[in-house]
Amino acid sequence: MGLMAIMSVLSAVLTGRNSRSLSTPAVVAGRALYYGLLGLAVSTLVLPIIIVIGISLNPTQSQAFPxxxxxxxxxxxxxxxxxxxxxxxxxxxIAIATATISTILGILAAYVVVRRDVPFENEVVMYFISPLIIPPAIIALALMITLNFNLLDFVPTSAKLVVGHVVITIPYTFLTAMTAIESVDTELVEGARNLGATKFQAFRKITLPLMKSGVVSGFLLAFILSFTDSLVALFLSSGSSTTLPVEIFLFLQYESSPLVAATASIQILLVLVLVLLIGRLIGFKAAAVSS
Amino acid sequence: MLGAITDYTGNLFDRPNRVSDWLDEYLPAVPPAAYLLIFLILPILYAVYISFFEYSATTIISWNFTLEHYEQLLFDPFYQGLLWYTVRLSLIVSAFCVILGYPLGYFIATTTPLRRQLALFAVFLPLMVGTVVRIYGWIVLFATNGVINTVLQDLLGFKLALLGNTLSVTIGLIGVYLPLVVLPVYSSIEDIPDSLVPAARNLGANQLQAFYKVTFRLSLPGLLTGTIFVFVLTMNSIVTPDLLGGRSDLTMGRLIYDSAVNGLNWPFASAVGTVLTITTTALVYIYFSFVRDRMGVSEWD
Incomplete structure (x- = not known):
């Protein structure tokens, strides 16, 4: 039945039949297919998270769901x-340090790209978002062989992790800062300059306060990405400086228990709160599109 | 053309030409630019460089030039199979992400504001929550004594080996990378002017034709971006195949991780990374030109 309906939809497309509306079974089948795929897509995204939270509520060692x-x-x-x-x-x-450094670097880069007459602007933007384009496995490998160089043995692992996380988060803080700076009216800045403010004063007193929600969102995005990253951390973690996702990863290779579920749930709740906050500040759309 | 030239020369005269002016203009961008140069560009070049040197068990790199890592990767059937497995996995995952992600992106772009907010949240939260946490959810679902098998055992009296095979890896990867198709598709469909589909319908197209010729065509840039991201990231995936796959689900990414972190063979790991990146870039380029030429959308580059 369903198959026949799908066939009739397909034949309508393939023959390019020029009727102004499709036959009813074709429309019904199309709808069914559409909603079926929608349901499948949403459950693929949400189901694992719901299951993790459900398992964490078990009173015994059993990982039963519900x-x-x-x-x-x-x-x-x-x-x-x-x-x-x-x-x-x-x-x-590590996430707090990463978000702080990455936000500062992101704002600096975005400020110049938006406010100054930059030659090859597209290429410069590409340069600052390149960590988004280069696969994380390659970034992680390259950082590992560079930062684990003998001469750098005195640098603590946690500092190396911050270095790596700043690299992968710069595109996000850069893009959110770009949007934020673009939204600030240049006439306000020029007004401040005419009244005698230096470029830096105008930036600190006018541009920065007006781009606050963008800056905070970029900071939160960087925080989340650093906190949940399992790839760069997998290559750079060692000994007592092992991040939570890597600790869970290593644990899961041997066993799993409701304890992991509870830990994962706490991470989910933390991210949930921060994501809602980002949604309040710049809306999911802006946040989602910039990522 | 003439306009473009005068624009260019105009900019040339406005542009600062002394070093101090240049610094005054661009100084704030120097720290972030230098940061990425030191901690991204140079490390990657260094990785490519060491891939041409021998591995030594004591010093990791011994500085004797060699092409043995590349010879091994390109001619050893084991590594050829591994690359082929990774490519095939990435193609399958990308295809399913399109099939599942496109309808969801379309839904988000065309539904009511409240539902849009909810659906965006349902896409954005998983993206942010982290890979390991979501993979853990799949593990509990698929495990021998997991959620699905418990139901099967109760209802039908048998269990299936759902974990540790290519199917579980594929499902896990689709779940992890699906948002990367949904979001750009949503964004590009939302940018289509509302009047275009009714106009096509008025001109005699049925719903499907109007969808295909207007909505689908105009959403191709978003779909293209999304699939490229999914493909590249699946080619490089490590954590998902490691946790959900069996011993035979060895991807190029897992090979990098195993040789670099467990084996400490950095030159070989770097060679794997280089081969992987070149293969990925070549395939993405072929795909990009195919879509651009076949779909007749040559204006975006």
């Missing part, structure tokens, strides 16, 4: 688990 009861036991276990330290003392400080 959970056999509702308990926060594994969230308490998290506080004394081997995941606690990577979460609060590795991933969190």
């Amino acid at each position: 959970p056999s009861g509702i308990s926060l036991r594994w969230y308490q276990e998290f506080l004394v688990s081997p995941f606690f330290e990577p979460f609060f003392f590795v991933s969190l400080p």
Whole structure:
């Protein structure tokens, strides 16, 4: 039945029949296919997340879904688990440092691209978003063989992780800052300059406050990307400086338990709050398109 | 043409030509530009450079020129198979991301504002939550005693080996990279003027023809961007095939990780990275020119 309907849709397309509207079964089949694919797409995206949160609520060691009861036991276990330290003392400080440095570098680059007459502007923009175009596995490998050079042994692993995360987050802070600076009226800046402000003063007193939501969004995006990154961290992590996603990755190679689910759920909740915040600040559309 | 020349010369005269002027104009961009040069461009060039030297178990790199890594990668049937597996996997994942991602992008662009917000959230959150967390969800779903198998056992009395094969890797990768097709497709469909589809309908096209000739054609740039991103990232994927795949689901990305991190054979890992990048770029270029020429959309470059 369904197959026949699909065939009739296809034949309508292939023969290019010029009727002004399609026959009813074709339309019904088209709709069914469309909504079927929609449902499949949304569940592919959302299902794993719902399952992780569901598993984390299990009161026992079992990873049943739906959970056999509702308990926060594994969230308490998290506080004394081997995941606690990577979460609060590795991933969190690295993400904050990354977001701070990346935001500053992103604003500087975006300011020049938007406000100054840059020759080869497209190429310059490409340069600053190149970490988005070069595959992360290649970036991670290149950084690993460069930063693990003997002469750099004195540099702590966490600093190397920040260096790597700043590289992969610059495109995001750069693009959000570009949009933010473009939205600031140049006449306001010129007004300040005419009243005697230096370029830097005009930037600090006029442009920066007006682009605040863009800057905060870029910061949050960089924070999230650093916190959840598993690829660059996989190559650069070592010993006590292992980030949370890598810790989970290594754990999952041998076993899995509701404890992992609880840890993952805490990460999901953190990201959820920050994503909602970004949505409030610049809207999902802007955030989604810039990524 | 003449306009373009005068524009250019005009800019040339306006442009600062002394070093101090130049610095005054562009100084703020120097730190970020230098940062990417030092920590991205130079490391990548260094990686390509060391791929031409021998591996040594004691010093990792011994500075004797060699092409052995490339010979091995290009002529050893094992590595040829691995590259082919990676390419095939990436093509399949990209195709499914189009099939699933296009309708969702279309839906987001054409639905009511409230549903659009919800759907965008449902696409954006998974993208941000991180690969490992989502893969963990699939592991619990597919495991021997996982969610699906428990249901199967209860209802039909048997279990399936769902985890550790190419199918689970494919599903996992589709889930991870689907947003990268949905978002650009949504963005390019939203940019199409609202009057075009009704105009095509007035001129006698049926719904499907109007969709194909207007909406689909004009959304091709978004679809192209999305599929290229999915293809490139799948070619380079490491974490998903590692966690969801079996021993035979070895991708080029996993080979890089294994030889660089576990084997400490940096020259070989770099050679793998180089071969992988060249192959990926070549395939993306072929795909890009194919779509551009076949679809007759030559104005975007």
